[in-house]
Amino acid sequence: MKVTVKTLAEAAGVSRGTVDRVLHGRGAVKPEVALRIKTLAREFGYVPNRAGRALAAFKTPYKIGTLLPSIGNRFFDDVITGINQAREEYSDLGIEVILKEVQGFDVQEHLEAVNSLVKKGCRALCLSTIDVPEMRERINELCDRGIVVILVNTDVSDTRRLCYVGSDYTKAGATCGCMLSMFAHVPCYHILVVTGSRLMLGHNQRIEGFKKALGDNGVSYDIVETVESSDSDIIAQEKTLKALREHEEINCVYVTGSGVQGVGAALIALQKTDLMAIAFDDLYTTKELVLAGIIKFIITQQPQRQGYHAIKRAYQALAGQIGPEVDDFITDTIIKIKANL
Amino acid sequence: MKVTVKTLAEAAGVSRGTVDRVLHGRGAVKPEVALRIKTLAREFGYVPNRAGRALAAFKTPYKIGTLLPSIGNRFFDDVITGINQAREEYSDLGIEVILKEVQGFDVQEHLEAVNSLVKKGCRALCLSTIDVPEMRERINELCDRGIVVILVNTDVSDTRRLCYVGSDYTKAGATCGCMLSMFAHVPCYHILVVTGSRLMLGHNQRIEGFKKALGDNGVSYDIVETVESSDSDIIAQEKTLKALREHEEINCVYVTGSGVQGVGAALIALQKTDLMAIAFDDLYTTKELVLAGIIKFIITQQPQRQGYHAIKRAYQALAGQIGPEVDDFITDTIIKIKANL
DNA sequence: TTGAAAGCGCTAACAT
DNA sequence: ATGTTAGCGCTTTCAA
Numbered sequence: 017m018k019v020t021v022k023t024l025a026e027a028a029g030v031s032r033g034t035v036d037r038v039l040h041g042r043g044a045v046k047p048e049v050a051l052r053i054k055t056l057a058r059e060f061g062y063v064p065n066r067a068g069r070a071l072a073a074f075k076t077p078y079k080i081g082t083l084l085p086s087i088g089n090r091f092f093d094d095v096i097t098g099i100n101q102a103r104e105e106y107s108d109l110g111i112e113v114i115l116k117e118v119q120g121f122d123v124q125e126h127l128e129a130v131n132s133l134v135k136k137g138c139r140a141l142c143l144s145t146i147d148v149p150e151m152r153e154r155i156n157e158l159c160d161r162g163i164v165v166i167l168v169n170t171d172v173s174d175t176r177r178l179c180y181v182g183s184d185y186t187k188a189g190a191t192c193g194c195m196l197s198m199f200a201h202v203p204c205y206h207i208l209v210v211t212g213s214r215l216m217l218g219h220n221q222r223i224e225g226f227k228k229a230l231g232d233n234g235v236s237y238d239i240v241e242t243v244e245s246s247d248s249d250i251i252a253q254e255k256t257l258k259a260l261r262e263h264e265e266i267n268c269v270y271v272t273g274s275g276v277q278g279v280g281a282a283l284i285a286l287q288k289t290d291l292m293a294i295a296f297d298d299l300y301t302t303k304e305l306v307l308a309g310i311i312k313f314i315i316t317q318q319p320q321r322q323g324y325h326a327i328k329r330a331y332q333a334l335a336g337q338i339g340p341e342v343d344d345f346i347t348d349t350i351i352k353i354k355a356n357l
Numbered sequence: 358m359k360v361t362v363k364t365l366a367e368a369a370g371v372s373r374g375t376v377d378r379v380l381h382g383r384g385a386v387k388p389e390v391a392l393r394i395k396t397l398a399r400e401f402g403y404v405p406n407r408a409g410r411a412l413a414a415f416k417t418p419y420k421i422g423t424l425l426p427s428i429g430n431r432f433f434d435d436v437i438t439g440i441n442q443a444r445e446e447y448s449d450l451g452i453e454v455i456l457k458e459v460q461g462f463d464v465q466e467h468l469e470a471v472n473s474l475v476k477k478g479c480r481a482l483c484l485s486t487i488d489v490p491e492m493r494e495r496i497n498e499l500c501d502r503g504i505v506v507i508l509v510n511t512d513v514s515d516t517r518r519l520c521y522v523g524s525d526y527t528k529a530g531a532t533c534g535c536m537l538s539m540f541a542h543v544p545c546y547h548i549l550v551v552t553g554s555r556l557m558l559g560h561n562q563r564i565e566g567f568k569k570a571l572g573d574n575g576v577s578y579d580i581v582e583t584v585e586s587s588d589s590d591i592i593a594q595e596k597t598l599k600a601l602r603e604h605e606e607i608n609c610v611y612v613t614g615s616g617v618q619g620v621g622a623a624l625i626a627l628q629k630t631d632l633m634a635i636a637f638d639d640l641y642t643t644k645e646l647v648l649a650g651i652i653k654f655i656i657t658q659q660p661q662r663q664g665y666h667a668i669k670r671a672y673q674a675l676a677g678q679i680g681p682e683v684d685d686f687i688t689d690t691i692i693k694i695k696a697n698l
Numbered sequence: 699t700t701g702a703a704a705g706c707g708c709t710a711a712c713a714t
Numbered sequence: 715a716t717g718t719t720a721g722c723g724c725t726t727t728c729a730a
Contacts, residue, residue, distance in 0.1 A: 020707055031717045036709060044715060065449050067415070068707030070408035071722045076710085108406050108723095187697060194696035198540060198653065229696055312539065351692040355535035355570055356528060361723055372701045377725065385699060409723030412706045417725085449707095 019060045027060070028053050039064075039336075041162075064336045070110040077112040078334040080327060081133030082142045083126065084168075087119035089247070089274065090299050091319065095144075095169065098323025102331075111331050114138060121146045121215075127154060140164035140330035142181075147172045147217055164333045168326045169319070170218055178333055180344040181326045183317035185221035188349045191315055192222075192270070192294050193229025195351065199312075201292065205230075205237035206265045210256055212247045212273020222272040222296065240266050245275035252278030260286055271295040280305040303357050318347040360401045368401070369394050380405075380677075405677045411451040418453040419675040421668060422474030423483045424467065425509075428460035430588070430615065431640050432660065436485075436510065439664025443672075452672050455479060462487050462556075468495060481505035481671035483522075488513045488558055505674045509667045510660070511559055519674055521685040522667045524658035526562035529690045532656055533563075533611065533635050534570025536692065540653075542633065546571075546578035547606045551597055553588045553614020563613040563637065581607050586616035593619030601627055612636040621646040644698050659688040 021039075025032045030049060037043040038053040045053075056062075082099060086092030096115070103113045114136055116129045126145050133141060141163060145151055152175055155165050159176040171180040196205065211219045223242075230237050240263050245252035252275030260266055260282065269291060271279050276295045283289055289310050295302055298316045305311040325345050332338045362380075366373045371390060378384040379394040386394075397403075423440060427433030437456070444454045455477055457470045467486045474482060482504060486492055493516055496506050500517040512521040537546065552560045564583075571578050581604050586593035593616030601607055601623065610632060612620050617636045624630055630651050636643055639657045646652040666686050673679045 018707095021709095022707075032708080033710090033718075034716055037716085040709090046715065049715090063449075065412075065707050067408040067411035067449060067451075068722095069709075071406075071412055071706090071724090072708040072710080074408070074722060108404075109408060191694065191696040194694050198694065201541075348689075348691065349697040350689065351694070351697065353532065353535050353539065353692070355532040356690040356692065359723095362725095363723075373724080374702075374726085375700060378700090381725090387699065390699090406723050409706095410725075412708090412722090413724040413726080415706060 018065075019062045020065065023060065024053060024056055024062060027056050066109055066335050066337065069335060070108065074108075074110045077110040078140065078331065079136065079138045080111055080113050080140045080142065080330045080334075081130075081136065081138030082113060082115045082168075082326070083129050083133065084115070084117055084144050085119065085121060085126075086117045090301075091274065091297055092117075092144075094319035095323035098320035098325075099142075099327055100323075101320070102324045102327035106327070106331050109331070109335075111327070111334075113327060123148055123150055126151060130154060130158075134158065134163065138163070140166070140334050142166045142168050142326040142330055143172075144169045145172065146170075164330055166326050166329055166333075169322055170216075173217075178340070179329060179342045181322050181329060181347075182345075183218075183322075183347050184349060185218040186225035188296065188315045188317065189222035189225025189227075189272075190229035191225075191349050191351060193226045193235070194233060195313060196230065196268070196292070196294075197233035197235045199292070200235070202267055203236065205235065205268045205292070206240050206263070207237055207268045207270055208240055208256070208259050208263070208266045209242040210245055210252055210269060210271045210273075210275060210279055211242060212275065213244055216273065219272045223270075226270060237268075245273060245278065247274035249275050249278035249281070251275065253281045254278075256282035257285065260288060266291070268292040269294070274299075276305065276311070277301040280310050283310055298352060298357070303352075306352065306357060307354060309354075313351055313353045316350045316352055318350065321347050359406075360403045361406065365394060365397055365401065365403060368397050407450055407676050407678070410676060411449065415449075415451050418451040419481065419672065420477065420479045421452055421454050421481045421483065421671045421675075422471075422477065422479030423454060423456045423509075423667070424470050424474065425456070425458055425485050426460065426462060426467075427458045431642075432615065432638055433485075435660035436664035439661035439666075440483075440668055441664075442661075443665045443668035447668070447672050450672070450676075452668070452675075454668060464489055464491055467492060471495060471499075475499065475504065479504070481507070481675050483507045483509050483667040483671055484513075485509045485511055486513065487511075505671055507667050507670055507674075510663055511557075514558075519681070520670060520683045522663050522670060522688075523686075524559075524663075524688050525690060526559040527566035529637065529656045529658065530563035530566025530568075530613075531570035532566075532690050532692060534567045534576070535574060536654060537571065537609070537633070537635075538574035538576045540633070541576070543608055544577065546576065546609045546633070547581050547604070548578055548609045548611055549581055549597070549600050549604070549607045550583040551586055551593055551610060551612045551614075551616065551620055552583060553586055553616065555585060557614065560613045564611075567611060578609075586614060586619065588615035590616050590619035590622070592616065594622045595619075597623035598626065601629060607632070609633040610635070615640075617646065617652070618642040621651050624651055639693060639698070644693075647693065647695060647698060650695075654692055654694045657691045657693055659691065662688050 021032050025035045038050045155175045165177040167180045169182040243255040256279045293311045362373045362376050366376045379391045496516045506518045508521045510523040584596040597620045634652045
């Protein structure tokens with residue numbers, strides 16, 4: 017049997033307006049009445065009807081704010097595609113998505129972006145941001161104010177966010193290591209690690225997972241050097257060239273962040289295209305390198321689904337479809353080779 | 358600006374009732390008026406509001422019929438999970454899903470199942486069925502009657518179905534071949550193919566894609582023998598044992614259908630666990646074999662998403678959200694190894 | 699053949 | 715602090 021606001025109102029002996037006030041915590045209701053209604057709602061298993069709400073309040077849509085460090089980072093193109101897909105799909109159910117794009121990872125800039133979204137009246141936020149104390153505090157504060165916060169692509173530790181939507185970086189790294197163990201082209205892998213930044217949790221996890229899997233699978237290897245690209249192709253190319261020239265023995269390059277194109281350029285320049293090169297994420301330029309056989313395989317993380325499901329989760333939370341305890345949405349760890357790009 | 362039935366009614370100088378009759382082809386409307394309204398709807402880019410329709414007609418939900426040959430085939434467990442997820446999610450938008458499960462691929466049984474779904478008033482059908490002339494004709498007939506038909510997991514050729522939701526079997530086979538080319542453990546692969554049935558298009562495509570990729574990537578190989586398991590573990594085990602005993606040189610087993618567990622049992626019995634064994638789909642028992650290192654990798658096809666999106670597409674078609682020309686929904690071809698199972 | 703009106707579940711504005 | 719009412723977009727009577 018369907019339970020509606022009317023059902024609850026009749027059962028509690030109050031008007032529908034009062035029930036609405038209680039369920040949304042707006043307006044003042046006598047505490048004992050409020051409690052009675054809340055109990056009733058739980059007992060009856062009341063779930064709001066999305067169609068009803070959408071129709072009634074479509075002139076005051078749920079505003080969902082999104083923050084992405086997407087300027088100058090093609091990775092987020094697919095995330096944005098997913099966001100737009102969800103935006104269109106849910107538009108007639110009454111949502112409005114405000115997308116705020118920033119460049120890089122400046123704490124102040126991120127904090128200000130969050131503030132501006134809140135000021136615009138967003139009742140839910142989907143954030144791809146940095147794991148630093150200031151942001152952590154800000155997020156917890158927002159949660160306490162009843163704003164739904166969802167972390168996208170990168171989690172922020174120790175927060176009361178609703179959930180995380182993104183990939184499992186450790187697993188992604190481990191999958192790389194496991195793949196290498198199956199190839200076993202050479203007796204020992206001498207590895208150059210080109211990471212984006214040592215400050216990026218995801219990048220570090222990709223390295224840790226990788227090393228652990230190599231160890232677990234009995235692959236003999238050593239990390240010759242680890243360089244940082246700051247996610248820049250030019251820096252990646254320079255540092256890769258330098259390392260490869262200094263260490264003739266390197267027979268494997270492991271790229272954890274952006275700058276893949278730069279690494280590819282270095283490999284081509286030195287004619288080391290037979291060397292085992294591995295990277296993450298399917299940017300257009302990266303795919304080209306796989307097709308050319310320079311990168312042997314990549315691990316991807318379904319960025320489009322991340323964007324889509326972040327918005328979907330935000331809507332579901334605002335519409336009362338899901339409770340305050342939800343599982344994280346972890347996207348698949350996908351191995352891509354020439355054949356299934 | 359939003360275009361509603363009211364907008365159209367005013368523009369055409371008729372009542373909302375008339376517009377509704379035209380848009381849904383029910384009741385009689387003067388042809389010239391009907392044409393005028395249809396033209397207007399197209400010009401204005403009218404898209405029905407799902408919430409409005411759901412609310413108004415929630416006592417007469419869209420009935421969506423589903424046919425799966427899922428009895429005795431664990432593969433479909435995940436498909437059903439996806440169907441149920443969509444069912445719940447769209448329930449308050451007014452859908453009702455009727456699931457019909459059959460065993461195997463008997464044409465008459467499938468045809469009767471389809472009939473019973475239609476008789477129950479289903480206005481959309483999601484079918485996982487066989488590619489034979491009788492079914493083809495039946496599907497086309499249903500399409501002409503205005504019933505939305507979506508093929509799931511296996512397509513039926515030359516039909517006017519709305520779309521196909523499932524995997525690209527050829528690509529899946531090619532991905533296997535490409536993986537093998539990267540491993541290159543042995544100078545030449547002597548392959549035993551254990552297929553489900555030569556009558557299954559998908560199984561054949563998995564073989565064709567595989568051979569082509571091996572050829573394209575310059576892998577030297579020969580197909581020692583091809584046996585049919587009829588998707589039975591017992592038959593698969595028997596035939597695999599026989600083939601491996603007769604042909605000592607076999608160093609690769611390629612399993613295109615069900616019966617993976619049977620093949621695994623044979624490999625264990627003969628202690629040929631180092632041999633390169635490859636299979637499809639992540640049934641629980643298959644995953645166990647991967648974890649045990651007996652199957653080296655598997656290729657999966659996101660069955661849960663297939664179930665979910667079949668229902669979603671059906672709803673979207675019935676609700677007028679998508680037109681009669683939609684792209685197929687092809688799920689990803691996913692490589693699973695121990696690390697990312 | 700067409701129009702008018704009621705009502706689905708919910709929210710917001712207004713009234714008490 | 716609580717009740718009442720109107721109306722969102724759509725479908726479905728019932729009436730003309």
